[in-house]
Each structure stands twice: as C-alpha cells, then as structure tokens.
Amino acid sequence: MKVLLKLVSAVAVIVAAASVTFFAQLAVPGDRATVLMNLQTGQDRKWTDAELAPLNAQFGFKDPIIVQYLHYVGGLFRGDLGTSYTQKRPVTEVIGGQLLPSLTLTVSALAVAWVLAIAGTLLTARRGRILSGLGAAWEALTASLPHYWVGVVLLVVFAVQLRMFPIIGGTSAWGSVLPVLTLAIPLAGFLGQVTRDEFEQVMAQPFVTTARTRGMSDFGVRLRHVLRHAVLPAITLSGWALGALVAGAVIAENIFGRPGIGQVLVTAVNTRDVPTVSGIVLVVAAIYVVANLLVDLAYAIVDPRLGASR
C-alpha cells in the first residue's frame, strides 16, 4: 500500500514537472512560429501567415492552450516529448541515444564516490587528531570544488602534462576515468563529511564498547557495526546526489568531449531549442524521482527497523 502511494506521488511529481516545462515553452518571448522560422532559416524578419501556416499546423501553436497542454502531458505516457525546434525530429529520438553514456557516467561516479567516502571514513575517522583532521580537511576542500574546475585540473595534469589519459576520451573505459573522477571527487567529499559526522557519533555508542568487549577486532567493529549506521544519512542524500550528478555530467561531458545528454543540452540551450531542453530536464527529473524511490528501498534494507514499519 505504502509502495503504491509512493508510486502515485512519483507520477504526480513528473506530471507537475511536465507542466513547468510546458509553460516554459509558452514563455518564450514573441510568436513561437516566427521564432522558429527565424531559427530554421537563420533570418530575422516577419513572416506572412501563409508562410507560418505549415509550422503552426505541425506544432499546433494555434490550438487552444488547454489542448496543447493535454497533448504535451498526454504525450509523456506515450513516450512523446514533443518535436525539436532545430532538428525537426522527435525529442525522444534526439535524446534517446545519448542517455546511456550519461547514465553510465553518473552511476559510475556515484559508485566511485561511495568507495572513496567509505574508505576515507574507515581509514581516518577517529584515528587520532592528525589523521582525522587531515581526512576532514580533505573532505571539506573537495566538497566545495566546482565540477568544472576539478575536470579542467584533471585534464591538464593527467591528460595534457602526464599523457596518462586521452584528452578526448569518448566512452571507452580508459577515457571515462577522468570524467568519472571529475564527478566523484566533489561528491566523495560531501558524502564523506556526512558519513564521518555520523561515524564519530556512533563510535561513542555503548554497543560499540559491547562489541569490543566480545573481543572483536577494531577494524571488525568499524566495518560490521559502526559503518552500517554511519552510511544511513549518506544513502538518503544519494538520491538527491544523482540529480546533482546529472547536472555535473553536463559539465564533465563538455570538458572531455564525451557524448551524452550534456552535449545535446548545451547545443539546445544555445540554439534556444526549448522542447529539447524541456525534454532533457523532464528525463532528469524522472531519474531523480526514480532514484529517490530506490533510496527508500535501500533504506529499508540497510535499516530493518524501517522495513518493519512499512
């Protein structure tokens, strides 16, 4: 029942998000058919009604707003996100092939960030002043680094100076290392901060002392008991992080010339192809909603107390 309710509200959020992008398309200044005609011909002038008629018919600009709205939102359920202004192809076709490389990039980055954050916490949290201070300082620094700068530094150091990686990596595994790190390093700092705070609190809990008196090794206690508690807040934040990562992916793909929705998005914003931008924004919103559903599930697995109450 709970799960069903969550699904319904997830669909509601996506429909509402579609309403936002629909009205964004209406908000383009000027007559849309004229804007479009100028975009497609590269001219800047007025057009007669007869010249604009085919465009108006194709995009339905002259239909009542409510009809256009229902058509757009209804299209979501048919897998139709409208037609690109500049490429004159369905938006789903424009985005479709680009989605997988971007998703691979973000999901790998999330995984790498988790590994870095957990390794940092396990190795440095509560390990004396110097070590834990260094760990915390590293996390505070990396968490505040903008994606574009991390990407550029990695590119200059490892691709240009050391020539360890290709400058334009494509989607090969070796070429993906730097883009993944670009996204993972700031996120690892952020997740690490959250995990470390929780980890240090849990280390002071009585059950930790109990585990130690049972003769459990220090590393065992940290890994088996403390970490399990300490990762909870970071799991909650991972759903949010995936949305932020897609935004970061736009930048990383741009820096490393990696195919993906980032390239399509930047081109679309530049050419003011609002339907394509809207389509990408909607897809990302949907990914975010799905990711948060998954987070709820993951939570129930890691923390059985929550599972029982559902």
Next chain:
Amino acid sequence: MTRRLPSAGTLVALLVVVLIAIAALTPGLLTGRGPTEIDLHATLLAPSWAHPFGTDDAGRDLLTRVIYGARQSMGIGLGATGVAFAIALVLGFAAGLAGGVVDTAITRVLEVAFAFPALLLALLVISVRGPSVATVIAAVGIGSAPGYARMVRGQVLAVRQAGYIEAAAALGHSRLAVVRRHLFPNAVRPLVAVATLGVGQSVVWASGLSFLGLGVAPPDSEWGALLDAGRVHITTSWWLEILPGVVIVLVALAVTTLGRNLQHLLGGAAR
C-alpha cells in the same frame, strides 16, 4: 555538521573577501594595467613576476582580467542570491503564515521544484530568455530559490511557536504588528548566514554557466567567461584555466567559512 574553525582560517577568509571587495569596487587600486590592454608581443606568457597569472592569447594580463572580473562575478552572485531570497521569503512566509491549503499547495510546488537539479532549472530559464547577464542572475536565483523557500517556511513555523509571539498577541498587538516586529526579524536572522553561504554557491554556479558558454560571453572578464575563453589553449597554456579557477574556489571557500562563522554567531538551526 558545523565544526569550529580555527581563527587563522577565518582571518584568511576575511582577507580574501576584503581583497575581492576592493577588486570589485575599485579595481584600479590593485593593478596598474587595464583589463583590455592588448600586447601582441606578450601573448600566452606563462606566469612570471611581471605577469603573476600569465597572459592570454591577446597578451592581456590575466591577473588584471581576474581583478576586473570580480565586479561582474560577485555582482551576479549577490544578485542571484537576492533573487533567490526574494522568491523564498514570499513563498516561505505565505506558506508558514497562511497554513492550510496555501501551505499544502506551496509545499507541493517546492517538492516538484526539487526534482529539477538547480543547474538544469537555470538552463531551462536561459533557453527561454537567451543568454545575458540578467538572465544568468534570474536563472541562478530561480534555480536555488526552492531550497531557501523550504528553510524560510521551517523558520516561520518554528518562530510562530515561540512564547514571545504568543505574549505579543496576548498583549493585544495586531497580527500585522506581531509579524513585522517579532516574527519577521526572528525568523530571518538565522537565514543571514545561509544567504552568505548562498553567495559563494551562486558565484560558482554562475561561472559554471559562463564556462559552458551559456552565461556571460568571453570579451567580458567574468571568471567563468575567462575559463571559457581559455579552453581552446588548454593543451599549451594551463594557467588560463587553472588560475581563474583557483580564485573562484578561494572565494567560494572564504565566503563559506565566513558564513559558517556567522551561523555560530547568530545561532539558530538553519537546515
């Protein structure tokens, strides 16, 4: 979450912010050169004593361009934070004071807004309006408003419960007077620290948009635009990318440090 930072760090942060403020207000104090002075005999020079940040492909001194860029970058950051808080205060107070249907409606709208990553929301605004300085301010402001709106609402709800509000109402003050004299100042004070943190964020985001070529365009020396302009020379002239980036990171760190200190001073838990 917050850690007490050593005062040395705070002092450095203060120094950075003061320097940036001087650069933004009177850039001529910090450099004798002009931001558009071209010297074709000194193109793409690596950093040296004469040119601490090196020069670009037109022989312009990069440090000078960074100094002159401070006004635009910080202006956009402050403006965007202002836009974000204006929206957040209206939505947050409407939701927190009206309650009921209004509150539910605004909370739902915010929930939907959270499904859009801020950068994408900003890009949507730019694709509708076309790139310009005003659009970047609006885009970054709108992109970051939902988070603040939720904080304002929480703050209003928390302060409403306070004893002194009840006391003021019991003393016969009008609803408007209670909101203006007691609720507003107390709800907003802790948010000053959040706004300070927000300025750092906004500078980073706005320069990210310019970096993508979707914000301020390269002839200007806004920091993101500098990064964008330097990209074609990345294989030969690393300083064009790395050094303006270091400045952005330093400013963001400094502003964040000051914001954290303000948070301790002003007290109050802004989530």
